[in-house]
Amino acid sequence: MKKLLILGAGTAGTIMANKLAPVLDKSEWEITIVDREEIHYYQPGFLFIPFGIYTREDIIKPKRDFFPPGVEVIMSEIEQIMPDDNKVKLSNGKILPYDYLIIATGSRVNPAEIEGLLDGGGWRQNIFDFYTPDGALALAKYLKYWEGGRLVVNVAEMPIKCPVAPLEFVFLADWWFTEQGIRDKVEIEYVTPLPGAFTKPRAAKFLGNFLEKKNIHLTADFNIARVDAGKNKIVSWDEREVEYDLLVTIPTNMGADVIARSGMGDDLNFIPTDKHTLQSKKWENIFVIGDATDLPSSKAGSVAHFEAEVLYENFLRAIDGRPLLPKFDGHANCFIESGFGKGILIDFNYDVEPLPGKYPLPGIGPFSLLEETRMNHWGKMMFRWVYWNLLLKGSEMPIEAQMNMAGKRQ
Amino acid sequence: MPTKTYAGKTVEVTDEGFLVNPDDWTEDMAPEIAKEEGIEELTDMHWKVIRFMREDFKERGQIPSIRRMKNVGGIPTADLYKLFPGAPAKKAAKIAGLGKPEGCV
Ligand SMILES: Cc1cc2nc3c(=O)[nH]c(=O)nc-3n(C[C@H](O)[C@H](O)[C@H](O)COP(=O)(O)OP(=O)(O)OC[C@H]3O[C@@H](n4cnc5c(N)ncnc54)[C@H](O)[C@@H]3O)c2cc1C
Numbered sequence: 001m002k003k004l005l006i007l008g009a010g011t012a013g014t015i016m017a018n019k020l021a022p023v024l025d026k027s028e029w030e031i032t033i034v035d036r037e038e039i040h041y042y043q044p045g046f047l048f049i050p051f052g053i054y055t056r057e058d059i060i061k062p063k064r065d066f067f068p069p070g071v072e073v074i075m076s077e078i079e080q081i082m083p084d085d086n087k088v089k090l091s092n093g094k095i096l097p098y099d100y101l102i103i104a105t106g107s108r109v110n111p112a113e114i115e116g117l118l119d120g121g122g123w124r125q126n127i128f129d130f131y132t133p134d135g136a137l138a139l140a141k142y143l144k145y146w147e148g149g150r151l152v153v154n155v156a157e158m159p160i161k162c163p164v165a166p167l168e169f170v171f172l173a174d175w176w177f178t179e180q181g182i183r184d185k186v187e188i189e190y191v192t193p194l195p196g197a198f199t200k201p202r203a204a205k206f207l208g209n210f211l212e213k214k215n216i217h218l219t220a221d222f223n224i225a226r227v228d229a230g231k232n233k234i235v236s237w238d239e240r241e242v243e244y245d246l247l248v249t250i251p252t253n254m255g256a257d258v259i260a261r262s263g264m265g266d267d268l269n270f271i272p273t274d275k276h277t278l279q280s281k282k283w284e285n286i287f288v289i290g291d292a293t294d295l296p297s298s299k300a301g302s303v304a305h306f307e308a309e310v311l312y313e314n315f316l317r318a319i320d321g322r323p324l325l326p327k328f329d330g331h332a333n334c335f336i337e338s339g340f341g342k343g344i345l346i347d348f349n350y351d352v353e354p355l356p357g358k359y360p361l362p363g364i365g366p367f368s369l370l371e372e373t374r375m376n377h378w379g380k381m382m383f384r385w386v387y388w389n390l391l392l393k394g395s396e397m398p399i400e401a402q403m404n405m406a407g408k409r410q
Numbered sequence: 411m412p413t414k415t416y417a418g419k420t421v422e423v424t425d426e427g428f429l430v431n432p433d434d435w436t437e438d439m440a441p442e443i444a445k446e447e448g449i450e451e452l453t454d455m456h457w458k459v460i461r462f463m464r465e466d467f468k469e470r471g472q473i474p475s476i477r478r479m480k481n482v483g484g485i486p487t488a489d490l491y492k493l494f495p496g497a498p499a500k501k502a503a504k505i506a507g508l509g510k511p512e513g514c515v
Contacts, residue, residue, distance in 0.1 A: 221497075223491075225487070225488065225491075237487060237488060237490075237491035238491055238495065238496070266475075267475055267477040267478045267481060268477070296512060
């Protein structure tokens with residue numbers, strides 16, 4: 001029997017199990033998937049928790065509801081990958097040999113990377129993150145009783161998963177404080193290491209205008225060195241200071257610890273991966289997908305979905321001894337919640353920055369690219385249903401994995 | 411491709427002034443590139459950074475990140491910001507004759 005081992009049963013690992021289980025011959029292949037957590041979190045939902053739009057119940061389901069029949073599921077911490085021996089060790093000492101390995105261990109925030117963030121005395125007092133369920137829930141409680149002051153939202157360093165989420169957070173905050181009747185008592189400042197509101201110039205300008213319109217102050221090129229929690233300020237490496245009453249941080253995002261323990265990652269534990277085929281740059285029988293890769297694409301669920309289509313094809317080619325196809329183009333598609341029941345949609349890849357137009361049907365939509373509409377907001381809210389019911393199951397969707405220029409205006 | 415002349419040698423550069431071929435670079439070009447970046451004099455500390463970057467690049471084919479310079483090169487991040495004010499990763503890479511670091515957008 002040949003063995004396919006999938007590490008991580010989050011967005012990407014679950015999609016791959018669902019795509020491959022039905023097509024791999026059961027008399028030839030054994031598929032095993034490993035994760036330490038029984039609960040699947042709908043991470044895009046974390047954004048809505050601080051504002052009471054979603055509760056914890058709205059964003060969780062049992063992982064086991066999403067695995068296809070015939071796949072062996074192991075709930076355990078993965079201790080180490082031994083890629084030269086084609087083996088993986090679990091925390092209970094059990095050794096899992098494999099013929100092919102798919103790594104989908106994702107990324108997580110690591111507040112310990114920034115001096116004074118976790119250990120300065122302010123953590124979960126007036127410093128919160130919303131990239132973890134606990135952080136988002138604690139922030140919801142805090143915001144409920146907050147009477148106003150300076151809200152600073154700081155992106156510590158790039159890359160982060162879902163790079164639009166911090167912007168969505170300030171847009172929603174502007175809306176939420178307006179609803180609460182305290183917008184005039186709140187100053188909102190968005191502090192980022194990027195030179196503007198976003199990574200891509202055209203979208204950066206478009207989104208920058210939104211910040212201005214909503215009276216959200218932008219501080220760019222700010223590389224945080226430390227948090228002075230005693231004095232409620234963040235300090236950059238070039239000694240600039242920003243004071244806060246409430247700090248919402250997006251700490252350094254890093255790949256899983258097991259990648260570091262296995263010596264397979266870069267400085268941030270992301271795994272060097274061919275950006276078009278998704279094969280590990282070092283080991284032929286290892287593929288990497290989702291947030292775990294070092295690809296210069298966005299780290300997002302939509303990206304994991306597009307990657308899955310390419311990886312599916314390439315995995316089948318690999319086991320048939322055929323050359324891999326360099327088909328992944330960095331395609332990302334992100335709904336951006338912009339507050340007051342509206343949203344923006346961007347669609348881009350490695351080479352083409354977000355452009356205006358209609359999506360997914362050229363000229364028709366129903367979604368509008370690089371434009372704020374009510375329909376885009378519904379797209380964002382619908383995404384949760386799509387995620388649980390189509391995306392995780394690896395179903396065919398009416399959109400191509402590769403980005404399409406039709407429907408876009410230059 | 412635009413070209414530039416440093417230390418009497420004409421080399422190809424990108425639109426943003428990064429050397430196209432790291433192998434074209436010689437140590438005597440560094441002070442001239444540094445001047446263009448607003449750094450009047452390269453101290454021993456600057457050279458420690460430049461040499462680490464060159465060696466690490468030769469070994470791994472990749473421009474080291476600020477984190478790697480700290481973890482592997484033993485260069486404190488605060489020092490980097492003092493030595494190459496503004497955008498240390500970018501400036502240091504340029505002076506070391508390497509391309510534009512990938513993480514820089
Ligand atoms: C606030 C927020 C908002 C977002 N909004 C959007 C959005 O609007 N649209 C969008 O497309 N994407 C969004 N994303 C991003 C999206 O959720 C991720 O990109 C996606 O989930 C990545 O999938 P993955 O499979 O690579 O990683 P994950 O889904 O994170 O899965 C990784 C899995 O690996 C497991 N694991 C890791 N290490 C070990 C170990 N040692 N042992 C055992 N198991 C291990 C973990 O338990 C986890 O289940 C958002 C993310 C956040 C945080």
